[in-house]
Amino acid sequence: xxxxxxxxxxxxxxxxxxxxxxxxxxxxxxxxxxxxxxxxxxxxxxxxxxxxxxxxxxxxxxxxxxxxxxxxxxxxxxxxxxxxxxxxxxxxxxxxxxxxxxxxxxxxxxxxxxxxxxxxxxxxxxxxxxxxxxxxxxxxxxxxxxxxxxxxxxxxxxxxxxxxxxxxxxxxxxxxxxxxxxxxxxxxxxxxxxxxxxxxxxxxxxxxxxxxxxxxxxxxxxxxxxxxxxxxxxxxxxxxxxxxxxxxxxxxxxxxxxxxxxxxxxxxxxxxxxxxxxxxxxxxxxxxxxxxxxxxxxxxxxxxxxxxxxxxxxxxxxxxxxxxxxxxxxxxxxxxxxxxxxxxxxxxxxxxxxxxxxxxxxxxxxxxxxxxxxxxxxxxxxxxxxxxxxxxxxxxxxxxxxxxxxxxxxxxxxxxxxxxxxxxxxxxxxxxxxxxxxxxxxxxxxxxxxxxxxxxxxxxxxxxxxxxxxxxxxxxxxxxxxxxxxxxxxxxxxxxxxxxxxxxxxxxxxxxxxxxxxxxxxxxxxxxxxxxxxxxxxxxxxxxxxxxxxxxxxxxxxxxxxxxxxxxxxxxxxxxxxxxxxxxxxxxxxxxx
Amino acid sequence: xxxxxxxxxxxxxxxxxxxxxxxxxxxxxxxxxxxxxxxxxxxxxxxxxxxxxxxxxxxxxxxxxxxxxxxxxxxxxxxxxxxxxxxxxxxxxxxxxxxxxxxxxxxxxxxxxxxxxxxxxxxxxxxxxxxxxxxxxxxxxxxxxxxxxxxxxxxxxxxxxxxxxxxxxxxxxxxxxxxxxxxxxxxxxxxxxxxxxxxxxxxxxxxxxxxxxxxxxxxxxxxxxxxxxxxxxxxxxxxxxxxxxxxxxxxxxxxxxxxxxxxxxxxxxxxx
Numbered sequence: 001x002x003x004x005x006x007x008x009x010x011x012x013x014x015x016x017x018x019x020x021x022x023x024x025x026x027x028x029x030x031x032x033x034x035x036x037x038x039x040x041x042x043x044x045x046x047x048x049x050x051x052x053x054x055x056x057x058x059x060x061x062x063x064x065x066x067x068x069x070x071x072x073x074x075x076x077x078x079x080x081x082x083x084x085x086x087x088x089x090x091x092x093x094x095x096x097x098x099x100x101x102x103x104x105x106x107x108x109x110x111x112x113x114x115x116x117x118x119x120x121x122x123x124x125x126x127x128x129x130x131x132x133x134x135x136x137x138x139x140x141x142x143x144x145x146x147x148x149x150x151x152x153x154x155x156x157x158x159x160x161x162x163x164x165x166x167x168x169x170x171x172x173x174x175x176x177x178x179x180x181x182x183x184x185x186x187x188x189x190x191x192x193x194x195x196x197x198x199x200x201x202x203x204x205x206x207x208x209x210x211x212x213x214x215x216x217x218x219x220x221x222x223x224x225x226x227x228x229x230x231x232x233x234x235x236x237x238x239x240x241x242x243x244x245x246x247x248x249x250x251x252x253x254x255x256x257x258x259x260x261x262x263x264x265x266x267x268x269x270x271x272x273x274x275x276x277x278x279x280x281x282x283x284x285x286x287x288x289x290x291x292x293x294x295x296x297x298x299x300x301x302x303x304x305x306x307x308x309x310x311x312x313x314x315x316x317x318x319x320x321x322x323x324x325x326x327x328x329x330x331x332x333x334x335x336x337x338x339x340x341x342x343x344x345x346x347x348x349x350x351x352x353x354x355x356x357x358x359x360x361x362x363x364x365x366x367x368x369x370x371x372x373x374x375x376x377x378x379x380x381x382x383x384x385x386x387x388x389x390x391x392x393x394x395x396x397x398x399x400x401x402x403x404x405x406x407x408x409x410x411x412x413x414x415x416x417x418x419x420x421x422x423x424x425x426x427x428x429x430x431x432x433x434x435x436x437x438x439x440x441x442x443x444x445x446x447x448x449x450x451x452x453x454x455x456x457x458x459x460x461x462x463x464x465x466x467x468x469x470x471x472x473x474x475x476x477x478x479x480x481x482x483x484x485x486x487x488x489x490x491x492x493x494x495x496x497x498x499x500x501x502x503x504x505x506x507x508x509x510x511x512x513x514x515x516x517x518x519x520x521x522x523x524x525x526x527x528x529x530x531x532x533x534x535x536x537x538x539x540x541x542x543x544x545x546x547x548x549x550x551x552x553x554x555x556x557x558x559x560x561x562x563x564x565x566x567x568x569x570x571x572x573x574x575x576x577x578x579x580x581x582x583x584x585x586x587x588x589x590x591x592x593x
Numbered sequence: 594x595x596x597x598x599x600x601x602x603x604x605x606x607x608x609x610x611x612x613x614x615x616x617x618x619x620x621x622x623x624x625x626x627x628x629x630x631x632x633x634x635x636x637x638x639x640x641x642x643x644x645x646x647x648x649x650x651x652x653x654x655x656x657x658x659x660x661x662x663x664x665x666x667x668x669x670x671x672x673x674x675x676x677x678x679x680x681x682x683x684x685x686x687x688x689x690x691x692x693x694x695x696x697x698x699x700x701x702x703x704x705x706x707x708x709x710x711x712x713x714x715x716x717x718x719x720x721x722x723x724x725x726x727x728x729x730x731x732x733x734x735x736x737x738x739x740x741x742x743x744x745x746x747x748x749x750x751x752x753x754x755x756x757x758x759x760x761x762x763x764x765x766x767x768x769x770x771x772x773x774x775x776x777x778x779x780x781x782x783x784x785x786x787x788x789x790x791x792x793x794x795x796x797x798x799x800x801x802x803x804x805x806x807x808x809x810x811x812x813x814x815x816x817x818x819x820x821x822x823x824x825x826x827x828x829x830x831x832x833x834x835x836x837x838x839x840x841x842x843x844x845x846x847x848x849x850x851x852x853x854x855x856x857x858x859x860x861x862x863x864x865x
Contacts, residue, residue: 155660155668274737275653278646282639289638362863424706427859437706438610444704450628452635457627464624465705469617493635 028055029128031063031116033136034101040140042109042216045075048136050088050116052098060091060122061098070219071112071140077102091122108209109142110219111166139166142218145187146210151220152182166218171225174201179224187212199226300496303488352439352518352549353399353422358431360392360417391417393573394431399518404550406560406581408588409570415553416522418570422551423520441467441516446506451495455486455505458494462509476512483539484508485532504528511539515546522553557585618707622715629690629719644726651678652734659795667797672738672826677794677818679727683753684760684814685785686720691764692771692781699865709861710854713764721757735825745824748831752824755843756817762846765854772861788814813842 034049052061067074069084077100078086090098119131147163154176158168163186172179178197185192190212197206208220391414399405409415420426422433423442448465449458459480463473473480481487484504494502507528521540528536544550544563554560560567560581567584569577571591577584634640652675660670667673694712695702702709735742770777791808792815801809809815816838820831831839854861 155670274649278649282646285642286638420703425703426862442704442706447704448625448628448701450632452632453628457631461624461628464617464621465701467617467705467707470620 029053029121029131031119031131031134033114033116033134035136037136038114038138040106040138042106042140042143042146042218044106046072046104046106048102048104048114050100050102052093052119054093054096054121056096056123058091058093058096058098058121058123060089060120061093062087062089062118062120062122063116064088064118065102065114065116067104067114068112071106071108071110071138072114073105073107075103075105106140108217108219109140109146109166111137111139111221113137142166142210143212143215145190146212146215146218147186148192148208148210148218148220149184149186151208151222152180154180155182167221167223169223169225171227172199174227176226181206181208181222183208183210185210185212187214189213199224201226201228300492303492307489350401351398352401352435353551354434355395355397355418355422356432356434358392358395358418358421358428358433359390360414360421360426361429362389362391390573392421392428392570395570395575396431397568397575397578399549399551401549404544404563404565405552406564406567406584407551407553407570408555408557408560408567408584409576410555410592413570414573415555415570419520419522419551419553435518439517440520441513441518442520442522443510444522445510446502449494449502449506452493454493455481455490455497458505459490459509462506466510468513472513480505480508480512483512483535500528500532504532507536507539511536511543515543515548518549518551519543520551520553557589561585618711621707622711622718625711625715626718626722629715630722633719641726644723645730648675648679648682648727649730649734655795669738669740669826672734672740673822674795675731675734676822676825677792679724679731680753680756680818680821681789681792681794681814682727683720683724683756684763684817685788686723687717687757687760688763688767688781689785690716690720692767692778694764695768695772695861695865702862702865709858710765710851713761713768713854717757717761717764720760724753740826741828742825743828745828745830748824749821752817752820752831752839755839756814758843759813759817759846762843762848762850765847765850769854769857769861772857772864788812791815792818794818813838813846816842 030051030053032051034047034051038046038048040046048065050063050065052063064081065078065086065088067084067086074080074086078088081087086102088100090100113135115133115135117133119129121128121131141164148161149163151158151161151168153170153172158170160168177199179199181194181197183192183194190210193209193211195205195207198204202225204224204226206222206224208222210218210220212218395418407415407418417426419442421428422435423440424433424437425442444466446462448462450461453461456477459477460470460473464470468476481490484501484507486501486505489497489501494505497505541563550563552560552564564581566579567577567581568575569584569588577587630641634643637643639646652671655674655678656671659674691713694716695709698712702712767777767781791805791812793809798806798809798815798819816835820835820839823829823831
């Protein structure tokens with residue numbers, strides 16, 4: 001507030017001291033306003049003095065005083081012949097001098113002016129009307145609440161804005177045809193009118209009128225120079241404009257910062273360039289990728305054919321012997337098992353797995369609430385139909401080191417649940433499992449395999465999931481590939497593999513590890529074609545033979561008989577029998593009949 | 594409840610074993626994240642470049658549209674939008690992906706023994722990796738729009754860290770809830786929408802008053818976004834209140850989420 005006041009003071013002093021004379025003198029006549037400039041407030045009575053002096057007598061003086069009707073309301077002192085024009089016609093003037101006062105009421109704040117035009121001096125000699133017009137600038141100060149708080153052009157603040165100054169000169173680039181002009185008012189109730197914003201090349205005048213319901217209106221003017229097309233659109237320098245309307249007084253005020261609107265334009269240009277660049281990159285990459293894909297597809301087809309050929313050859317070599325060989329090999333294994341069994345008959349072995357009174361309940365709601373709404377309704381109605389389903393009922397057994405245990409039972413009898421509990425995936429409802437969990441390994445094939453990844457990536461992913469360290473996979477990688485017979489296919493996506501290839505790879509990864517101390521198998525795994533089946537069976541058996549404790553789940557008695565040292569029969573969630581393989585399997589088969 | 598006890602006491606010190614385990618989990622998470630990202634872009638031509646491209650394009654769309662709608666534009670509007678979007682994207686990407694993670698990974702959860710937090714970590718970490726790729730675009734834009742960055746920007750990683758912590762906590766809760774109620778997915782979509790509009794991503798909070806002002810300022814994501822803008826664009830340090838809010842939401846959400854998941858672990862296994 002203080003600052004603004006001092007500004008006014010300076011303006012006033014400047015006004016009084018430095019103003020060049022506005023007096024018109026022709027053949028000795030003087031026509032002048034009482035003051036070289038006026039500084040008024042809004043809504044007050046003001047007076048304008050008009051002085052005429054001629055060195056000869058005048059029969060009749062006639063002059064028109066023009067002013068902007070919007071700013072000033074004429075009250076008295078002359079004849080209002082039309083809005084904004086007052087006629088003065090005194091005479092005769094014997095001493096040639098005339099002075100009068102015009103009374104006005106200020107009705108809108110802003111910069112305006114008042115002029116004396118069309119002076120006719122009637123003398124005895126004739127009529128002299130050769131007078132240039134005289135103009136005096138007027139500034140009507142706006143009360144605080146009629147003022148603007150700020151002006152933004154295309155989103156940029158007008159930096160030189162001062163709410164006490166009403167005129168700004170701005171230069172913009174050619175490409176701005178219609179600037180966005182935003183304003184803020186000090187009085188929130190005030191309304192603002194902005195005149196037509198279309199810019200033609202050259203000078204344009206945009207008028208902003210603030211209407212405050214309390215204190216009245218104020219007018220701000222933006223003079224916008226729109227550059228010509230040829231001129232470079234990017235300008236950031238400040239253009240200093242001399243404002244002469246208010247007798248040079250306001251030149252300080254109208255030193256206008258340009259540039260801001262063109263910053264916006266520059267951003268747009270950059271935007272476009274970046275976008276274009278992106279699109280170009282996109283197209284280039286697209287093209288490259290297409291090319292790359294084409295060559296890769298060709299290669300793939302070539303490889304496929306090669307593999308098919310190899311496979312065919314291998315098959316033709318083996319089909320004749322396969323059946324016999326397979327039989328023979330499993331027979332061999334069987335014999336081997338006998339030896340192992342003999343070896344293992346020496347007891348005194350540690351108990352490695354102790355299952356004590358395990359029960360497992362699943363609570364199932366009869367028709368489950370699968371949505372919040374349903375649940376809410378059910379809770380409110382207290383109608384939650386909970387069904388307890390007992391998957392395992394008080395199972396107790398223990399496994400000694402080196403034993404190969406077969407868990408047998410019909411489908412749905414709880415075998416898999418038991419395995420999950422032992423391996424630690426599920427906590428039991430009752431009872432406990434005593435085991436070193438780090439030594440347990442559930443052999444699963446292809447957990448987490450992803451068709452979108454390459455063979456190599458899947459080896460690492462699957463390996464990580466089943467607990468291999470990175471170093472271990474690095475070390476064993478070649479061995480895995482070799483065993484799976486997938487050399488040359490590892491950098492292809494698994495989705496392009498045949499199902500046999502996938503299972504070979506999965507098997508190879510899962511069984512590459514050193515045999516764990518406790519191995520759990522859900523069904524004996526043998527995968528792939530006849531040729532690979534032999535290989536995979538041999539590997540599983542090697543693992544079983546290598547002295548670890550093994551738990552195998554199966555519903556086929558023959559498998560159990562073939563491999564296991566003892567067996568557990570679970571039926572309808574209960575432990576039916578636990579003992580040597582032969583008798584358990586016999587009992588199981590008897591029941592099934 | 595059943596319990597497990599160890600029959601053998603290992604000769605190896607338990608500390609090194611723990612480290613071993615942690616190392617294994619880190620390896621696993623890295624592999625899983627690799628899978629997520631490769632899968633996300635597996636059928637696209639540009640692949641990972643989309644992570645850089647899509648924030649740029651989204652920013653462009655928002656910037657173009659909203660600079661037309663709002664007459665009072667915000668300085669450096671594209672950067673303003675992009676900052677908001679990146680932080681918001683980090684949060685929603687993590688939360689949306691984590692929502693279904695336990696259900697998606699059902700087979701692994703049952704067959705293999707490792708903590709189920711791993712799956713949530715994986716999805717959130719994927720979102721974070723994506724975020725880091727977007728940073729390339731972000732830095733590019735900072736250069737293009739000549740945002741003068743000062744040393745305040747060093748605080749940016751801290752803000753991102755707490756955003757991630759908040760996202761993780763939310764993810765834990767969402768993933769747990771989704772196991773029991775599929776509806777959460779749809780409900781969450783609506784909440785995400787709400788968060789998007791109350792996070793001041795494309796508009797300024799300066800003119801807000803009343804209820805909406807309170808709502809926006811209480812929105813933790815807005816707080817993260819606002820702080821990020823302060824340190825990157827405005828060379829300001831987040832106020833003490835903001836810092837407290839930031840840390841509180843991050844730590845609180847994480848602790849709560851972790852507790853929720855832990856508590857429901859058994860139930861989740863049975864339900865799945």
